[in-house]
Amino acid sequence: EAQLVESGGGLVKPGGSLRLSCEGSGFTFSTYSMNWVRQAPGKGLEWVSSISSSSTYIYHADSVKGRFTISRDNAKNSLYLQMNSLRAEDTAVYYCARGTMGTYDYWGQGTLVTVSS
Amino acid sequence: QSALTQPPSASGSPGQSVTISCTGTSSDVGGYNYVSWYQQHPGKVPKLLIYEVTKRPSGVPDRFSGSKSGNTASLTVSGLQAEDEADYYCSSYVGNNNRVFGGGTKLTVL
Numbered sequence: 745e746a747q748l749v750e751s752g753g754g755l756v757k758p759g760g761s762l763r764l765s766c767e768g769s770g771f772t773f774s775t776y777s778m779n780w781v782r783q784a785p786g787k788g789l790e791w792v793s794s795i796s797s798s799s800t801y802i803y804h805a806d807s808v809k810g811r812f813t814i815s816r817d818n819a820k821n822s823l824y825l826q827m828n829s830l831r832a833e834d835t836a837v838y839y840c841a842r843g844t845m846g847t848y849d850y851w852g853q854g855t856l857v858t859v860s861s
Numbered sequence: 862q863s864a865l866t867q868p869p870s871a872s873g874s875p876g877q878s879v880t881i882s883c884t885g886t887s888s889d890v891g892g893y894n895y896v897s898w899y900q901q902h903p904g905k906v907p908k909l910l911i912y913e914v915t916k917r918p919s920g921v922p923d924r925f926s927g928s929k930s931g932n933t934a935s936l937t938v939s940g941l942q943a944e945d946e947a948d949y950y951c952s953s954y955v956g957n958n959n960r961v962f963g964g965g966t967k968l969t970v971l
Contacts, residue, residue, distance in 0.1 A: 779960075788964050791959075794958075801958070805959070845954045846896075846952045847909070848909060851907055853906060
């Protein structure tokens with residue numbers, strides 16, 4: 745069965761940077777579009793970024809455009825999210841999720857990012 | 862892109878049916894057949910229940926069904942069970958390469 749494992753979360757000061765990683769296993773990673781979805785404490789889900797299987801198409805939500813960059817390395821079965829200029833409102837659990845067109849069929853356990861001074 | 866509109870809460874007794882709505886616009890829910898629904902228990906990871914409006918992944922009970930009329934999608938849970946108590950989220954492809962979630966609905970089994 746497909747598995748996704750995120751890492752890289754932690755505490756960072758406002759204006760700082762962080763890079764999240766997600767390693768996939770149990771499926772052919774290179775053939776699937778991948779996504780990052782976040783959930784602020786006590787709040788709902790928010791789509792963050794998507795990347796097609798070969799990185800041809802990359803999309804970001806307006807709330808993170810210009811600050812976050814999604815990327816992948818299919819040779820390493822890995823997905824990344826480079827987060828720069830972090831703000832308090834970026835505090836959330838960040839999930840890696842497989843899927844396309846707004847359908848996410850497998851999710852990782854999530855990694856918590858806390859932006860605070 | 863604004864979030865899709867869901868009622869904040871819904872409830873029903875065991876064995877009953879409950880329907881949760883997800884209202885968008887002709888630019889999202891009404892414009893594409895890419896509406897999906899997720900169940901999230903407290904402290905757990907979201908789980909895909911319905912995709913492409915009406916399709917159910919393998920392993921999801923047929924008590925869960927999806928539909929759409931105009932700009933509103935709906936999730937119906939039939940034969941409510943105690944374990945159905947959770948938060949439910951809809952999601953839609955928006956066009957312009959965006960995706961959006963609903964605000965979530967807390968389902969209580971009375």
